Amino acid sequence: MNDDVVNGGTASVLARLILPLRPEWRRIVGSYVLATTSLLALAAIAVLAAWGVGGAVVHGAWPPPAWWFVMGGLVLLRTLLTWREMDVSHALAYRVLARLRVALFDAYARSVPARRREHSGRAASVAMTDIEKLEFFYAHTLAQLGASLTLFAGALGVALALMPSAALVMVIGAAVVALTAWAGAGPARRIGAEEQTEREELSERLVDALGALREVLAYGLQDRVVGEAVSGTRRSVRTARRRELLARLIDGARELILTGVVIGVIASTLLAGGIGDPRSAALAPAVVALAVSGVAAVADAAHTLSELHPLVASAARVDAGLRRPPVVVPVVDAGPPPAGPLGIRFREVGFSYDDRTRVLQGWSAEVRPGEHVGLAGPSGAGKSTVIALAARLWDPDSGDIEIVDADGRGTSLRQVADAELRDAVAVVEQDARLFHGTVRENLLRGTSGRTDEELLLALDRVGARDWITLDDELGEHGARLSGGQRARLALARALCRKPRILIVDEVTASLDPETERAISQVLSEVDATVIAASHRRETLARLDRVVRVDRPIVAATAGRPPSP
Known part of the structure; x- marks a missing residue:
């Protein structure tokens, strides 16, 4: 992995790949709008449900007809948006995949890898595995990250208007969640880079073995090839398990933080004396739901960012491939060759x-x-x-x-x-x-x-x-x-x-x-x-x-x- 990535150039290396995706930028923005609207609808359903239940418990009456009408509309909207979001994101995924592969192919065509000592297994890994990871990021993950941060900003604004003490709890909870992401970034990056290196080495060995299949059979090297493949796979699996264990520990910490947010919002309501007020008591569950939705969105974004470190390594390899220097100088003022025999x-x-x-x-x-x-x-x-x-x-x-x-x-x-x-x-x-x-x-x-x-x-x-x-x-x-x-x-x-x-x-x-x-x-x-x-x-x-x-x-x- 290059120094730019190791030193924290996550955003820069991912942003550079936007250039070949410029024709798809409007679709990426459209995917973000859909994801944000869908996530806001889900949060609104949770907040209204909590408000309705709180009102029913405190006042002993069913929510008014307008509440049922709005809830039904939100559920229907959420259903339609979920379907539409999946449709749009899948279509965008194929377009991103095609754009990146064509751009990479053009770069390789300009640079002709045969002039340099490069391994075809590594090149195949970049063209297939790495680009497939990036396709998921630009077609799905990017929109979800933007939607999560937008939801947090919206939830924080509403909480400030309804209960400023709850907004303070949200800010603290979001800050602690972000801290867990920062603390886990270094180990996750190292383990992710190690896992990717092991997978590349395994891919190279398999490509070599398949390319020399007759020699492998003639010299009786089957057991050795299989043994090396099994050994490489086991190392990769062990590294993947370490990465998954680290991710689970961080996710568990975030769950505890969300629990703390719930307790903090309730405590802030008690300290403000709002439980004695029936109106505030009915509103408290809705504020709790609002705070949890906002901080949970940050937690989801933090979890996604913690999973980006292997992706950043893939982005760095694709970016390096796209920026390969051409082995032929681009033609200026090009014309046709002379007519007749040449x-x-x-x-x-x-x-x-x-x-x-x-x-x-x-x-x-x-x-x-x-x-x-x-x-x-x-x-x-x-x-x-x-x-x-x-x-x-x-x-x-x-x-x-x-x-x-x-x-x-x-x-x-x-x-x-x-x-x-x-x-x-x-x-x-x-x-x-x-x-x-x-x-x-x-x-x-x-x-x-x-x-x-x-x-x-x-x-x-x-x-x-x-x-x-x-x-x-x-x-x-x-x-x-x-x-x-x-x-x-x-x-x-x-x-x-x-x-x-x-x-x-x-x-x-x-x-x-x-x-x-x-x-x-x-x-x-x-x-x-x-x-x-x-x-x-x-x-x-x-x-x-x-x-x-x-x-x-x-x-x-x-x-x-x-x-x-």
Whole structure:
């Protein structure tokens, strides 16, 4: 947890997340109005009921007809408001959830986590668990907090008008309740942070185990994985029980405070000599109910605030995700790429990862429009880095990368609108992921307006039509397919976009010779500029020329196959 949160920046970190929720602010305010009206109606029912009972006991008569009419109206209003409040808050919850996840996705899309050493299990925990906690806060809790404080202010004002001594008891009771919240804040924050850390570590272990399931089975690590998961779960459960025990102790203290408020109001009435006055005696139960409603509202707010400490940690992680620095500079005065065939030019490009040594330094090369060029070099030399830079997934630290037209005129990638750049450039990575769904849905990712005939033609081109159909379900990440089949479908998906530049990264690296020849043949026949990083001779031999990437100083070599 960052220092801002530890040092009491609860309100600030939660307030910062209001920014992506601005389109929902009117609905959040509307939810507060509904919650406040509903809570005031409930308090009014309690106060009127106490007044009616007090009058009946003291005067021995039923309440007047107006009392029954108002009580019936309040009960009906409370019923309608409860239903409406639930309806509005649930609808708002889904909208908040969507807004925060879209904002987080946009931040990750701008920053491309792969450039940094980050764990996907932690990122998944932020996107799912943390945002779900925040959704409940902004859609439900925030309105309830505001309603509770509004009720206390209203109850205090009425008590001042009816019985100032009771108002003083309310202020004292509310102050003691707030004190319990302050006293429990430190331990609750520490235990909540500990619990969240344990859950994150457990999530990371499970993600690692599921991602390496074959290795786990092959090395007989099932018992060890299960044991670690059970041990982590037990630690998390023990910490959760400590948190719950602390919450129960604080809640018990607040119940005692409410009892003290009741006694204090009655005592203040006795000291004021009001019991001897029938009118004051009939009013006393209503004042007690009013005081209890007001202080109970503060107690509820204090309880909610004491439960916010794990939530603040979640808010801090989401806030950090939303404020991730982009790995590509936002385009200013963006325009479309040049018309016609396109090439790529690298001018003295330098690049390094955030926590690693420099990968490229002063590297220059050019791929002419329509040319098919291979990138060769030893592992770790920077071939995949060149691929990512050419697709503008990252920006170089120095130098520039240009899109080149048929006349050799260059336009910096920083001056091309991102959406139009994505239309012109398609990328197939070595570990390209297929999405859960049908083949048709996967082929249409990133494009639209393609007919089934065009999709089938793409399957034909990669030799996939004889073993799969457009309606076949692929499963998560294409789990039902072999590596070669996934590579073919990933290439078919890129071809469906009809790119002017096709960038391929080691797509044949782990394929059998037959599949490699088929994929290499497809690449050689693509009617577009092709840049293919590979260490396989079969793939490189079918390209027009080969550019070698060496580290740390890279030289462009044309027309020569890579050395063994």
